Structure formats: C-alpha cells, structure tokens
Amino acid sequence: MAYAVEMVNIVKRYSETGVLANNKVSLSLPKGKILALAGENGAGKSTLMKILYGLELPDEGSIAVNGEGVKIDSPLVANKLGIGMVHQHLMLIDQFSVSENVTLGQEVTKGLRLSHRQRDAEVTALIERHNFPLKAEERVGELTLGQKQQVEILKMLYRNVELLILDEPTALLAEQEVDALFATLRELVVKGVSIILITHKLREIKVISDYLTIMRGGEVVGSYKTAEIDEEEISRLMVGRTLAFKTDKSSYQGEREEVLRLEGITLNAKGAKRPLLNNVSFSAFRGEVLGFAGVGGNGLGELESLLGGFVKPSEGHVFYNGEDITGYSPRQLRHSGLAYVPSNRLTRGSASQASLAHNLIATKVAQFTKGGLLQRRKITAYSNKVLADYAIKGGSDAAVGSLSGGNIQKLILAREIEHLHDYIILSQPTWGLDVESSLSVYNKMLDLKRRGVALLLISSNLDEVLALSDRVAVFYGGEIVALLEGEALKGATKETLGAYMLGLKGGGVSGT
Amino acid sequence: MERKIDLPLILVIILLALLAVVISVFLLSGDPLRTLHYFFLGPLKGRYYIGNFLNSMGVLIFGALGFSIAMQGGSFNLGGEGQIYGGAFVATIATFGLARLGVVAPPLALLAGALFSGLIAALSGFLKLRWGTNELITTFLISYALILVVNYLVGGPFLDPTTNLIATRKIAPQFQLAKILEPSNLSTGLIYALLAVVVVSFYLNRSRSGFELKMMGYNPQFALYSGIRVGWYTLWPMFLSGAFYGLAGGISIFGTYHATVKEFSSGMGWNALAVALIARYRPWAIVPAALFFAYLEAGSRNAMLHSDVTFEIISIVQAVIFFFITSALLKKRGGRHG
Numbered sequence: 001m002a003y004a005v006e007m008v009n010i011v012k013r014y015s016e017t018g019v020l021a022n023n024k025v026s027l028s029l030p031k032g033k034i035l036a037l038a039g040e041n042g043a044g045k046s047t048l049m050k051i052l053y054g055l056e057l058p059d060e061g062s063i064a065v066n067g068e069g070v071k072i073d074s075p076l077v078a079n080k081l082g083i084g085m086v087h088q089h090l091m092l093i094d095q096f097s098v099s100e101n102v103t104l105g106q107e108v109t110k111g112l113r114l115s116h117r118q119r120d121a122e123v124t125a126l127i128e129r130h131n132f133p134l135k136a137e138e139r140v141g142e143l144t145l146g147q148k149q150q151v152e153i154l155k156m157l158y159r160n161v162e163l164l165i166l167d168e169p170t171a172l173l174a175e176q177e178v179d180a181l182f183a184t185l186r187e188l189v190v191k192g193v194s195i196i197l198i199t200h201k202l203r204e205i206k207v208i209s210d211y212l213t214i215m216r217g218g219e220v221v222g223s224y225k226t227a228e229i230d231e232e233e234i235s236r237l238m239v240g241r242t243l244a245f246k247t248d249k250s251s252y253q254g255e256r257e258e259v260l261r262l263e264g265i266t267l268n269a270k271g272a273k274r275p276l277l278n279n280v281s282f283s284a285f286r287g288e289v290l291g292f293a294g295v296g297g298n299g300l301g302e303l304e305s306l307l308g309g310f311v312k313p314s315e316g317h318v319f320y321n322g323e324d325i326t327g328y329s330p331r332q333l334r335h336s337g338l339a340y341v342p343s344n345r346l347t348r349g350s351a352s353q354a355s356l357a358h359n360l361i362a363t364k365v366a367q368f369t370k371g372g373l374l375q376r377r378k379i380t381a382y383s384n385k386v387l388a389d390y391a392i393k394g395g396s397d398a399a400v401g402s403l404s405g406g407n408i409q410k411l412i413l414a415r416e417i418e419h420l421h422d423y424i425i426l427s428q429p430t431w432g433l434d435v436e437s438s439l440s441v442y443n444k445m446l447d448l449k450r451r452g453v454a455l456l457l458i459s460s461n462l463d464e465v466l467a468l469s470d471r472v473a474v475f476y477g478g479e480i481v482a483l484l485e486g487e488a489l490k491g492a493t494k495e496t497l498g499a500y501m502l503g504l505k506g507g508g509v510s511g512t
Numbered sequence: 513m514e515r516k517i518d519l520p521l522i523l524v525i526i527l528l529a530l531l532a533v534v535i536s537v538f539l540l541s542g543d544p545l546r547t548l549h550y551f552f553l554g555p556l557k558g559r560y561y562i563g564n565f566l567n568s569m570g571v572l573i574f575g576a577l578g579f580s581i582a583m584q585g586g587s588f589n590l591g592g593e594g595q596i597y598g599g600a601f602v603a604t605i606a607t608f609g610l611a612r613l614g615v616v617a618p619p620l621a622l623l624a625g626a627l628f629s630g631l632i633a634a635l636s637g638f639l640k641l642r643w644g645t646n647e648l649i650t651t652f653l654i655s656y657a658l659i660l661v662v663n664y665l666v667g668g669p670f671l672d673p674t675t676n677l678i679a680t681r682k683i684a685p686q687f688q689l690a691k692i693l694e695p696s697n698l699s700t701g702l703i704y705a706l707l708a709v710v711v712v713s714f715y716l717n718r719s720r721s722g723f724e725l726k727m728m729g730y731n732p733q734f735a736l737y738s739g740i741r742v743g744w745y746t747l748w749p750m751f752l753s754g755a756f757y758g759l760a761g762g763i764s765i766f767g768t769y770h771a772t773v774k775e776f777s778s779g780m781g782w783n784a785l786a787v788a789l790i791a792r793y794r795p796w797a798i799v800p801a802a803l804f805f806a807y808l809e810a811g812s813r814n815a816m817l818h819s820d821v822t823f824e825i826i827s828i829v830q831a832v833i834f835f836f837i838t839s840a841l842l843k844k845r846g847g848r849h850g
Contacts, residue, residue: 308737334739348737351730362727362738369720376718 003067004031004163004194005052005083010061012047021047022058023218029163029211031066034185034195036209036226039238040295040460043215045198049165052196053085054078065163084156085165090148094141099123101140102154126158130187146177153184164188167198168297182208200238200295202231202502214238235498239462251450252287258321259423259454260284265316267302267478275314276302278478284423284454289445291469292458295501299478300458301343304427307456308340308348309333321422334363337421341412343428343458345405349412352401356392357383359400360415390414391440406437413441423454430464442468462494474500481505521840522790526804529832533808536828540821547819554814555807563696565810571596571764572802573705575784577712578756580793582633584716585749586729587640588648589633592757592781594655594662597772598632599625599758600765601662604772605670607683618687618766625762626755632658633754637747647750659775666774678774689767701767706799708756713795725749760784783809786830789837 005028012022021044029035037045050056052063054072063070065081072078078085092101099120108119123136132150134143140151149169156164166185170178185195185208199205205212205226213223214237221237260283267277277299284290294300305311306318309330317326320336328336342348350359360383361368368379383396392410394403400411409431416424426445430438445455445468459465465472471485474497482500484492499505534548541547555565575592582589589595603625610617610624636650672681689699716722728735728745736742761777769776787805791797812826 310736330736331739331741340737342737347731348733351727351734353730354727358723358727362734362740365720365723365740372720373718374720374723 002031003064004029004033005196006064006067007048007052008062008064010048010051010063011059012044012051012056013059020218022051025061025215025218025220027213027220027223029194029196031194032189032192033210034189034197034208035211035213036205037196037198037213037215038200038205038234039215040200043238044218045215046167048215049085049167049196049198052078053083053165079159079161082160082162083165084159084161084163086149086152086156086167086169088167088169090145090152092140092148092151094139096140097136098127098134098138098140098143098151098154099136101151102126102136102158104155106159123154123158126154130154130157130184132184144177146180149177149181150184153188157188161193163194163196165196165198168200169197170199170201170204178204200502202234202504205234206231231504232495235502236495239494239498251446252452254287254452256288257286258283259286260456261319263317263319265306265313265318267306267311268314274478276478277306277313280316280478280480282473282480282483284456286422286452286454287449288470289449289455289457289468291465291472292456292475293460293462293465293472293497293501294475296460298501299475300427302478303475304343304425304458307425308338308342337423339416339420339424341416341424341426341429343431345408345412350400350408353399355397356387356394356400356403356411357396359411360386360418363415363419386414386418410437413444417444417448420448420453422452423456424448425456425458427458428460429457430459430461438464462497466492466494466497472497476501476503522837525833525836525840526790528836529808529829532828532832533811533825536825537815537821540825542820547815547821550818551811551815551825554818555810559693560696561810561814563693563698565806566693566702567696567698567768568809569802569806570699570702570705570767571760571780572784572787572806573702573798574708574756574760574763575780576787576791576798576802577708577795578753578760579785579788580791580795580798581712581716581725581756582749582753583788583793584729585725585745585752586732587637587746587749587753589636589651589750589753589757590648590785591633591636591651591655591658591754592760592784593778594658594781595629595632595754595757596761596764596777596780596784597662597775598658598761599629599754600761600769600777601625601665601670601680601772602628602758603762604680604683604765607687608681611684611686614686621687622759622762622766626758629758629761630751630753630755633757634747634751637750641743641746651750655781662772663774666772670772672771677771680772682771683765687766688770689763697768699767701763704763705802708759709795709799712756716795721748757781757784782830783826786833789833 007025007027010022010025013020025044025048027037027048037049039045047056051058052072054074054077057073063072065083070081072081093104102123103119108115108122120136127134127136132154134147134150140148143151169181189195197209209226211223212226212229212234214221214234216238263281265277265280266275268275280303282290292300292303302311306313309328309332312327317324319325325333325336346352351362357379361379368375368382380396387394387396390410390413392414393407400408403411413429430441442464449455457465457468469489471483472489473480474482474484533551537547537551538544555561575596579589579592603621606621606624607617610621613620632654633651636647636654639645639650640647666680667678670680672679689701692698692700716726724735724740725745725748727738727740728742732742735745760780764777765772783805787798787801790801790804808829809826812823815821815825816823
C-alpha cells in the first residue's frame with residue numbers, strides 16, 4: 001500500500017515544562033484516505049501535527065512522505081512537500097477578498113504588477129471545481145465561519161496540497177456547516193488528496209474517517225480501521241482505564257451552605273453562531289467538591305475564565321454568599337475571596353522571570369508591605385515555610401521559569417490554598433504531575449473539603465473528577481447536559497460521563 | 513529576580529560597535545589615524561575634556577532610567593526626544609516665575625518639567641488603556657509634535673532677543689547647578705543622576721509599587737490574575753518614564769545650557785535609549801553603560817573638531833548597538849518557540 005505519510009517513533013519533550021508531549025508515536029496514512037487523529041486535550045495530537053507541518057522539531061523519530069524520508073524543519077518545507085494545514089484558529093485577513101487571501105504569498109503577477117483579473121479568474125475556477133458557495137471578489141470579513149474555513153481549504157488547494165491537516169475544524173461550526181465541510185472533504189479524497197483530521201468528536205470520527213489513531217497522554221493507544229471499531233470502544237480508549245485510587249468522599253460535618261451560585265450565565269462570542277456558554281446555572285456548597293467534565297471547546301475554558309473574572313457574562317448573574325458579584329474584575333474577586341488555580345500555569349498562573357517568593361506573595365502583597373515598602377525578611381520566611389510545607393523543590397530566590405512543570409503547579413497550588421477563603425477554583429490541578437504528587441493534591445483537596453471549603457474542580461482527567469466530586473456537571477456545546485449526584489454519580493463510570501461529554505446522551509439535567 | 517544579563521554578549525556587541533567606528537573612520541577620513549587618535553584619546557585629554565565627557569553622562573543616566581522604568585513595567589516609551597526637550601523647556605520657563613521662592617525654587621522648577629513630561633507620557637498610557645492604541649507609536653508621534661510646539665515657543669513667544677541664538681532667556685544664577693571640574697561643564701547634575709539610580713533601584717526592588725510594576729512587566733496576565741491594578745500600572749510606569757526624561761531635560765538646562773536653545777537635546781532621547789538597551793533596563797548597569805556611551809559621544813565630538821569626520825559617526829555606533837541588541841533580544845524570544 002502506498003502511504004501519503006508515515007511518522008515513526010516520534011519523541012517530543014518541551015524543554016521549558018519538561019512535558020513529554022509525544023512518546024514514541026507512530027502514525028501512517030494510505031494515499032487518498034482520511035485519518036482521524038483522536039484524543040483528549042493534552043493527548044499530544046496537536047504537537048504531532050505541528051511536527052508534521054514543520055512548526056516543531058521532533059527530538060527523535062523519522063518522517064516519510066510518499067515513501068521518502070524527509071526532514072521538515074519549517075512550514076515552507078512542508079508546503080514544498082505538498083503538506084498543508086488548516087489551523088483551528090483561522091489565519092485569514094478579513095479586509096482582503098477571497099481571492100486575495102487564497103493567493104496570498106503566491107500572488108499572480110504580470111511582470112512586476114499584480115494581475116487582479118487573472119487572479120480572480122484562477123480562484124473562481126478553483127471555487128467552481130470544488131462547488132464552494134463562495135465568490136472570488138467577496139471580502140472575507142463578511143463571510144460566516146464555515147465559509148472562512150472553506151477559504152482556508154481553498155488556500156491549500158491553490159497550493160496543490162496532497163496532504164491536508166485539519167486541526168479540530170468543526171469546533172466552532174454549526175451542524176449544517178459541518179455537513180458541508182464533510183462533503184468537501186469527501187470530494188477532495190476522490191481527487192486524490194489525503195487528509196488528517198484532528199478531532200475528539202466521536203460522531204465525526206465515525207462519519208468521515210477511514211482510519212483512526214487514538215492518542216492519550218502523549219502515546220498512541222491504538223490505530224484502527226474506523227469501520228471495525230464502535231463508538232463505545234473509541235470513547236473508552238480516549239479516556240483511558242480507570243486508575244485505582246480511593247478517596248474518602250463524605251466527611252464535611254457542617255451545614256450545607258451555598259457559597260457560589262451562577263444563574264442563567266450566557267456568554268456570546270463574536271462571529272460564532274452559538275454562545276460559548278448557554279444559560280449555565282449551578283450552585284457550589286461548603287464542604288463539597290463540584291466537578292466539571294467536558295471535552296475542550298465545549299465551554300469549560302470559558303467557565304474558568306468567567307469564574308476568574310477574565311471575561312464578563314453577556315447575560316446572567318453570579319452570587320457569592322448571596323452578594324451579586326457579576327462582572328467583578330479579577331482584583332475585585334481576589335478581594336472578595338477568590339482562590340483560583342488556572343489551567344494555564346505559565347501565561348496566567350505565574351511570572352516565570354520573577355522569583356518563587358515573589359510569585360507566592362503576588363496575590364497578597366499588601367500583607368507583606370509596611371509603609372509602602374516590602375518586608376523582605378518576612379517574605380523570605382513565609383516563602384521558605386510554604387516551599388517546605390508543600391515540598392516544592394527550589395529556593396525562594398530562584399526564578400519560577402527554572403522549575404519543572406510539576407513544581408510550578410505545586411507552587412501555584414500552594415499560593416492559592418494559602419490565599420483561600422471559602423472557595424477555590426481548580427482547573428486541571430494535576431496536569432503534568434506524577435501519581436504521587438497528584439495524590440498529595442487530592443489529599444489536600446479533601447482536607448480543604450473537611451474544613452468546609454467549596455471546591456470547583458474543572459478537569460479533563462475523568463478519574464479524578466469521579467473520585468473526588470460530590471456532584472459532577474457535564475458540559476457539551478456550552479451547556480450543562482447532565483448534573484450527576486448521589487446514586488446516579490455512584491453508579492457513573494467514565495463511559496457514562498464520556499457519553500454525555502461527547503453529546504451521545506444528554507438533556508437530562510437533574511437536581512440543582 | 514533581576515533580569516539576567518549576558519555579559520559576554522554585551523561585550524561582543526560593544527566591540528562590534530567600536531569596530532564599526534574604526535572601519536567607518538578608515539572609509540571616511542582623509543587621515544584615519546589622526547581621527548582615531550582624537551576619537552579614542554580626545555575625551556581623556558585633560559580636565560576640560562574629561563569633565564565634559566562625564567557631564568553628558570548625567571543626562572544619559574536620567575534618560576536611560578526613563579526608558580528602563582517603562583520597560584520594567586511592560587510599556588514602551590519612545591518619546592524620549594520630545595519629553596527631554598519639553599521637560600527642559602517647562603523647567604526653564606518655570607524658573608522665570610518661581611525665582612522669588614528662594615531655595616525651594618530650583619527643585620520645584622525641575623519637578624514642573626518632570627511633571628509635564630510625565631503627563632505627556634502618561635497620555636500615551638491612557639490612550640492604550642482606553643482604546644488599546646500602541647504606546648510605542650503614540651509616544652513617538654506625540655513626541656515629534658511636541659518638539660515642533662516647543663520649537664515654536666522657543667523661537668516665538670519665549671525668544672530672547674538679546675542673543676543671536678534661537679533660545680529662551682537664561683535662567684537666573686540661583687537655578688544653575690554648581691560646577692565641579694572647572695573649566696569643564698561638569699556640574700552636580702551627575703551626582704543627582706547617580707542619586708536617581710539609587711532611588712529607582714530602591715523603588716523597583718524594595719517598594720510595593722515597584723514590585724507590582726515589575727509583575728506587570730513580567731506578565732500582565734499574571735498581574736491581572738493576581739489582583740494587581742493593571743489599569744494603574746499601564747499609566748504609572750509611563751508617567752515615571754516621562755518624568756525621568758523630563759528631569760534629563762531640566763538637569764541639562766540647569767547644569768549645562770542655562771537656557772532652552774532650539775533643539776539642543778536633539779538625539780539625547782535615542783542615545784539614552786541605546787544606554788538603556790546596553791544596560792538591559794537595570795538601574796545599576798545604566799551607570800557603566802552611560803559612561804561608555806558618553807565616552808563615544810565625546811570621542812565623536814572630538815574627532816569632528818580636530819579632524820575631518822562629522823559628528824554623525826556616533827549614529828553609527830548607536831545603529832550597531834540598536835541592531836545587535838534588539839536582534840539578540842528577538843532571537844531569544846523567537847528561540848522559545850522554535
């Protein structure tokens with residue numbers, strides 16, 4: 001069988017965070033077929049595709065395109081090899097016409113002058129050949145998201161790509177737009193183009209792909225012919241086997257008091273056809289872990305940003321101990337009691353050039369100030385104590401950037417737990433931590449729960465969501481499609497959650 | 513933690529800058545050896561030259577502190593040219609009104625200049641905060657408009673008709689800084705500049721406000737997340753930056769020029785920026801960097817006076833430094849992703 005691409009034993013470790021994004025990953029795609037590359041967030045799919053497109057260099061491993069070994073060290077090389085990529089976030093110039101965008105970088109010239117007429121004619125011909133509902137002269141800014149994506153694909157076709165990579169192309173599309181996209185992809189395949197589709201939507205995998213490679217935690221867990229595997233099996237492979245750890249769930253003895261309440265929160269996005277969050281309501285109670293599960297792009301990232309004060313809701317209200325705190329800035333929320341471990345530890349959760357001590361006190365520098373001056377001895381003493389208490393490897397004066405990803409995460413956790421008042425938002429709290437460190441985080445969380453803290457846990461690790469949560473809200477398409485608690489949660493498995501998360505089941509919201 | 517400085521890299525860049533001087537002298541001068549002699553040894557020949565060379569250090573230090581403090585807070589202030597000139601002018605005319613106040617008048621006049629330039633720079637901060645305009649552009653543009661306005665004022669309403677210069681009246685003797693090394697221009701301005709380094713360093717490292725300003729510079733997302741007043745720290749570093757540029761202008765009037773002469777400060781802003789770049793925005797490193805740059809500047813001036821090259825030779829040094837330091841910085845930034 002002739003292969004469009006073969007990647008063998010690719011290894012990629014990110015030096016700053018020490019994360020092993022790809023561990024001996026292999027993948028192959030026969031010519032003229034569609035391969036779905038599936039997996040949870042952080043499974044390593046995007047890294048692998050960036051390597052194929054020349055945006056990242058692998059540490060080890062080899063790549064062959066059309067049977068020949070190649071070294072792809074830039075997207076230009078990838079383009080020469082006939083590889084094109086459509087990124088999740090479209091890279092178009094709104095002010096330019098369709099044909100200008102399509103020919104950008106490969107402008108049609110007559111002598112030194114640009115030939116507009118010839119360019120428009122060429123692009124029109126291309127559009128007609130592929131039956132896109134587009135006009136060459138239209139301004140891209142006036143198109144819908146689905147049409148913009150078609151422009152991106154046209155751009156690739158104009159460059160005669162033979163292998164097209166699409167990174168979660170359906171993430172922002174409406175149903176009909178998805179159907180149109182798939183029709184296009186099928187046509188392309190007929191014309192000999194090979195396609196790799198990054199996705200984590202089960203239905204799409206079944207509908208469109210010929211082959212399927214599933215990744216988890218930086219490794220390939222299996223490669224299949226799509227026809228030979230069913231959805232449940234795919235779901236099981238994507239989320240992984242259940243890790244065995246036991247936690248003591250019911251131990252808070254106090255009153256069940258509400259700490260945080262969201263009422264009808266809706267968040268609209270520019271240009272998207274559906275809201276990022278749609279009428280989301282829930283309450284978080286003292287001494288309870290409220291878990292959130294959902295696949296990326298279904299609203300959990302937005303929920304996190306909203307709870308942290310980074311975005312303001314378009315509609316709805318947020319109450320904290322009965323007080324309306326809707327639209328509070330992060331600063332106001334910090335004053336009112338927010339403790340928050342963000343999923344993005346480097347861009348949001350820390351200042352990598354600043355010292356450990358300074359990162360630890362950044363959220364409460366007032367407590368270490370006297371007469372406008374920093375109390376340096378007090379800062380160092382506090383920092384040394386926290387670093388010891390939380391077993392963080394690194395000196396108070398060391399830069400955060402010099403720590404491993406796991407230690408940075410521990411530092412952020414330590415700061416937020418020390419900052420804590422009566423609720424805490426934890427987003428991906430154990431991402432990148434080894435098993436032992438994860439367990440210590442879990443124990444810390446349960447300790448907080450016993451003390452009557454309300455914990456909001458957003459995690460793509462379903463094991464920890466199931467093991468720690470007293471209630472679980474499942475997000476799909478920006479909505480809570482299920483709220484599991486009590487017996488329903490006890491009987492729930494990762495497969496149950498997975499079915500809701502992937503939109504196979506839903507609508508039955510029970511309880512508050 | 514302080515920003516790490518790559519000392520060998522800086523030395524290499526400095527050597528490259530000097531090499532550029534030597535090469536251009538050989539290309540441009542009819543008598544290169546004589547020119548080089550005056551370039552490198554001229555600034556050190558006797559009290560007069562040494563004093564003048566050290567004197568220009570003071571202004572460079574104030575200006576470099578101005579650029580650096582904005583950078584430490586994550587903002588760019590490219591308006592040094594106009595803010596030095598504007599600050600100098602406001603300090604000058606302030607002396608005319610404040611003379612009767614006695615000993616407090618000189619500091620008040622300097623502060624007036626600093627306040628003016630600080631507000632001009634803070635205006636760019638405000639535009640950034642309110643409409644998201646890029647302060648790199650607005651500081652630059654406002655600065656050039658300001659230069660033209662001051663030119664008009666110096667040549668029109670405030671022109672001193674008794675001299676042949678296009679300049680304001682002279683400031684009263686009570687405002688003039690004491691000379692240290694007669695007959696050179698060296699004044700106590702340099703001491704104030706060194707004092708300013710101590711103050712800025714203390715502010716950045718020991719005060720709460722300095723801490724928050726630096727956090728904003730390290731990572732504005734993190735500053736926002738931590739509850740630091742990011743709006744305020746969009747304005748404040750810009751204000752401080754402008755204020756130090758303004759002081760640079762005021763000090764050069766009080767110490768050296770004694771009147772605002774039309775475009776007397778032309779090029780000072782860019783030279784101060786070059787100094788700040790060499791020092792990687794760290795207050796203490798600004799002192800040796802300013803010494804080095806002042807030396808080259810004096811060398812260019814000497815070579816121009818005693819040989820056949822133009823003063824613009826310093827621009828070559830400046831260009832080489834800008835080019836290599838910014839490309840070294842860009843490479844570091846790019847390397848993180850690729």
